[in-house]
Amino acid sequence: MDIILEKADEYVLDSFYRSLPAIPVPDLIAGLAAIPSLSDSYSLLTNTTTTPLDTLKTIASNVVSASTAAGLTLNTLENDNIFRQTISLFHITLLGAFLMYFIFASTSYIFVFDQTHTKHPKFLKNQIKLEIQMSVKALPGIAVLTTPWFLGEVRGYSRLYSHIHSVDAIIEKTAAAINPPSSVIQETFAAAIATGTPSLNATAINAAAHATAAAEHAARVAKFGPLGPIVSPFLDGWGYVLVSCLAFLFFTDCGIYWPHHKWIIPTPYSSHAFHFLDGYLQSVPYHIFVFCCPMQKYIYLGMFGAVNLWSVLIHDGEYKLDSNVINSAAHHAVHHLYFNYNYGQYFTLWDRIGGSYRKPKYEEHFEMKSKAETWKKQAKEVDNFDEFGKPTAASDDSFKPKPSKKTL
Numbered sequence: 001m002d003i004i005l006e007k008a009d010e011y012v013l014d015s016f017y018r019s020l021p022a023i024p025v026p027d028l029i030a031g032l033a034a035i036p037s038l039s040d041s042y043s044l045l046t047n048t049t050t051t052p053l054d055t056l057k058t059i060a061s062n063v064v065s066a067s068t069a070a071g072l073t074l075n076t077l078e079n080d081n082i083f084r085q086t087i088s089l090f091h092i093t094l095l096g097a098f099l100m101y102f103i104f105a106s107t108s109y110i111f112v113f114d115q116t117h118t119k120h121p122k123f124l125k126n127q128i129k130l131e132i133q134m135s136v137k138a139l140p141g142i143a144v145l146t147t148p149w150f151l152g153e154v155r156g157y158s159r160l161y162s163h164i165h166s167v168d169a170i171i172e173k174t175a176a177a178i179n180p181p182s183s184v185i186q187e188t189f190a191a192a193i194a195t196g197t198p199s200l201n202a203t204a205i206n207a208a209a210h211a212t213a214a215a216e217h218a219a220r221v222a223k224f225g226p227l228g229p230i231v232s233p234f235l236d237g238w239g240y241v242l243v244s245c246l247a248f249l250f251f252t253d254c255g256i257y258w259p260h261h262k263w264i265i266p267t268p269y270s271s272h273a274f275h276f277l278d279g280y281l282q283s284v285p286y287h288i289f290v291f292c293c294p295m296q297k298y299i300y301l302g303m304f305g306a307v308n309l310w311s312v313l314i315h316d317g318e319y320k321l322d323s324n325v326i327n328s329a330a331h332h333a334v335h336h337l338y339f340n341y342n343y344g345q346y347f348t349l350w351d352r353i354g355g356s357y358r359k360p361k362y363e364e365h366f367e368m369k370s371k372a373e374t375w376k377k378q379a380k381e382v383d384n385f386d387e388f389g390k391p392t393a394a395s396d397d398s399f400k401p402k403p404s405k406k407t408l
Helices: 002-018 028-033 038-045 052-068 082-111 115-119 127-154 166-175 184-194 202-222 225-234 237-255 268-272 276-292 297-313 329-338 349-354 362-367 372-383
Strands: none
Touching: 002 082, 002 127, 002 297, 028 052, 028 082, 038 052, 082 127, 082 268, 082 297, 127 268, 127 276, 202 225, 225 237, 237 276, 237 297, 237 349, 268 297, 276 297
């Protein structure tokens, strides 16, 4: 997100903020620094010379004074100011969410979505309008809750990185003499940078950086013992990018899912039509991942956009993919119809492990999906589920749990 914020500042936001009136704003960093530590707070509150209420008033007064001492105004905030970053990121997140939702969903609805689904007996009256209304109400709340995650990324707390190859990062750092290589092999080179030796040139920096990267890579490979030669290509460069993408998908696929079962026959517009807390909690695994695992920031942005596109595609009603591995639109249609099946977002793995996998019936989703008798059967099956998505006594036998075999 730092990339998007940087470009937004350069082309739009810098001039926008300068055009605003001189409205006073707090210095949040200074205000937070004025808050005493827990131990100091305990000492102050247990001090017998003043009442706890007076102590709290004093602390609050100190925080306000510290946050207003710099005399910051909205039109003079630097682009690295946390208050400005928070405001900017919220609006970028909200605008991006609306753009992706309406562009992806509308394109899919117009050019891909099977319009015959609107004749299904479980398709709600004015459903498209209701889906859009719910999405529009949910997205601002999701943006508010998502902004702190993006703020953490922008301020350097995540494990997102810029360079595909580690050697490029080392070259950038050593060339700027900010963080010289720490490898024992390069002690002399590091010392030369620290003393500003003028004889250093780009060739020396490049050679030293490659040697350092090779030494550090060898150390990582050695940790895997006999498996080192096998995993070596996947510990740096494009090999690691591939691993991080797969890990991202499988991690988020395991962590994602909160129901939005109002839409039994979904459309592309139902992809974001849920309560804002529901939508936010679905996104949490994506943010947790990059705070735990290194990932290239451009790849992360691409994956984030692809996730939103995929969320639309699995609601498009076009059952083209009959797969036992990929969680297709047909699998997700089963999820909406019968509630407690096919919770996965991309793959069927976690549903298979958790026992919630249900393969779409070929005759219903790939041959007879628009037949009136198939719809009638589906509607009857849905009516025979309770509010928790569990089959009742009237349900089809295929939905009822199989009795366990008793052994003598």
